[in-house]
Amino acid sequence: MSLASPKRAALLAALEAALGSGALLTSDADLAIYSRDWSGEYSGRPLAVARPRSAAELCDVVAKCRGLRIPIVPQGGLTGLVGGAVARQNEAELVVSLERLDAIRNIDPDNYSMVVEAGCVLETAKRAAEAQDRLLPITFGAQGSCRIGGNVATNAGGVNVLRYGMTRDLVLGLELVLPDGRLWSHLSPLRKDNRGYDLKQLFIGSEGTLGVVTAVAFKLYPLPTRVETALVGLSSVMDAMSLFARARRDCGDLLSAFELLLQEGVDIAMRARPDLAPPLAARYPAYVLMEASTSAAIDLKEMLVGFLASSDDLVRDGVVAASRAQADRLWLYREAMVEHQGRGGRYFRTDVSVRISDLPAFVERAMAAVRARLPEALPVAYGHVGDGNVHLNVIPPEGLDNAGVDALFVAAEEAIFEIVDQLDGSISAEHGIGRAKRKAFLSRIDAVTLDLMTTLKRSLDPADLMSPGRILPSSREAI
């Protein structure tokens, strides 16, 4: 669909009048940074970008778009990796950037809660909570760029899900603009509330297709005062999962992260950061980065050291950080690997989950399938294995042209998702569906689920104006 000029002009004039100067961007130069996601895989020029400063202004924007039947795409930090928040090329979608709706409305330390606007950068919200001795536990690499509204819209995961759950588990209340332009405001930070249907659950993880989140009430936790970090070398992924089974029991809920790396991943980190020495004296097929944390007055180091000593049948070597600086350095192997795995170019990402008990089989079979099918590519596996969640990415050989990379993406997805299917796993553990995984999602979904999702979408957004074509097919596209 392209938008006829008179309709476009009418919308822009109406929005300009409603929002005031500087709130509506229309020039190519201004639109550039709103037209491409962090990965570079998705780009599309929106009709315009509206930047409301309040939920009321956003209600007005949505109502005006509805009147003219202009689709709306809410946008946060553009780090979602599934193309959901970038405008579809040639579809004349209005991008709504939440960046100016970024206040921290309040922090209630005694109630262990905070209310934050959707455009607030996650890192900013985390620091504000920490200043009051409270933890907002959502933690992952993009936290310095992603925004709260996107975290909620995609039900973001990360490295501390093991202990604190997904974003969904941390949301006490929401304020949002419905597809018809009405505001739904339920920000009361009650810990328990069973009054009728829990409507906020509908919107969490709906990727902008059912409404636009404007503010969130979060559950907070005590800020840990003791954090212990260890990196251990192991003989196999199977041993890593055996170690996890014991750690889950022997460290209880003090275990806050359990991340798997393979030797290839550690090598990527060391190539990218020559200041990183090999983490242990010898090389091992698998490594686990473990973190335990608490605000309780207990000897956490004794617990962690004792645990590793009692697991010497599995742990071949290991180091427990003696300081916060050393712990940060242990995390650097993981961070540098994630950041530099693609050598600055395009690479194929997955975000799959299987039963924790099936994880060793998944990694072994999927790595083998990729190596067999794409012998010149480099598969890299890592992830939040305490949640059964692996990122198995595939790096193309250097020098491959764009068409070759496209073909590699298709082949890699087929090879990896086939193993996911065999293990009854999920092709999207924490990133969502967006546009990137829609085809794979729809080809696997059962008829009843598709019917229920379509019913919900049609009930709440009958005109199909909220992020159309994300998750489900747009009503205006041929399937």
Added chain:
Amino acid sequence: MSLASPKRAALLAALEAALGSGALLTSDADLAIYSRDWSGEYSGRPLAVARPRSAAELCDVVAKCRGLRIPIVPQGGLTGLVGGAVARQNEAELVVSLERLDAIRNIDPDNYSMVVEAGCVLETAKRAAEAQDRLLPITFGAQGSCRIGGNVATNAGGVNVLRYGMTRDLVLGLELVLPDGRLWSHLSPLRKDNRGYDLKQLFIGSEGTLGVVTAVAFKLYPLPTRVETALVGLSSVMDAMSLFARARRDCGDLLSAFELLLQEGVDIAMRARPDLAPPLAARYPAYVLMEASTSAAIDLKEMLVGFLASSDDLVRDGVVAASRAQADRLWLYREAMVEHQGRGGRYFRTDVSVRISDLPAFVERAMAAVRARLPEALPVAYGHVGDGNVHLNVIPPEGLDNAGVDALFVAAEEAIFEIVDQLDGSISAEHGIGRAKRKAFLSRIDAVTLDLMTTLKRSLDPADLMSPGRILPSSREAI
């Protein structure tokens, strides 16, 4: 609505044929135990009781009822306290008892998950998990009677919500029969799964109005190997909440229960159980029952004793249980109080929540309001104050007739809910709305919320045949 004989006979014949003998109950004698809830406040004779043995049989029952437009009410242990699972008198509703769908389908200790059918008694499921060193953390008084399907349908709470969350937080997957008789089966126990809308959230807490749960995949936790329990005496509810604020930090997520009792409640327990001595040497206005638990190899007792010693400005006296038997005895004050508060007669129950920081103000103001308005009644307050959740119940004076008790219920609700409203709290923290709180719920709900809930109900159950009149008005009743 009463059901004309030919329609009734047609349904019963069709169900009898579909379910086989013994699966359909129709005589007054057989229906008696399915016609009255645990509290005795709600009763109603159903058209019949169907007891399917499989989800497929239930699909058949629902399809047949749909054809004849007979309303269906799923029923578990009848301990929900809001009248949701009892048939409405004279409405010819078919009760579906899940009691024969009670298998534990599997327990996967390595994945920390189990799949249980809806009719399984909660206690049975908990014991099965414990036998594999795993914890199903839903814990409350009725656990020996309530059934899993009811726990999910009402999003049950309990004493361990503080640590493990509500039932919603523990559900990984669901299998259920939709209002149109189709089965929706998503029992894969993945810890993370962001494939499209999280449909199971719709049904959790929907109190049987959107479908009938037939099986549940639960998240399990390590079974605690160390449990420490303390009962402390305090000068006020305010001091109890100050102690909670410190305990939340200094005991971290090792704190698994934090229950408030008042002296009046302890007196009720001691009157009911003459073998219970006063718990501490002197009497105190407020008591807190604290529990910390873990499977980690740490000195939990040292932590708890150290915490209480460091809080001697708040804690006036206290005892830390030296054995499991002594811990059970400390819990007995709470259990005997809950069980005997009504002296065997009718009493008014509430289940409200406020911000944790507002809890002392709520208890003080609501107790004062009840005493002022109903000077001859006895208000009893206790609850899961670490979640901001209080049960403030009102016991009528002895000898009051039924009409007097009815009037007292109305007056008590008005007095207590007025304070809840002032503090922007919830009139239903963990029990749901059902029929008991529908009027109070609907009189407080905003128009947008009501519209969204009605839209959902109509989209999924357009014929309004699933637990009609619970939560929302039935489409067939005059409002």
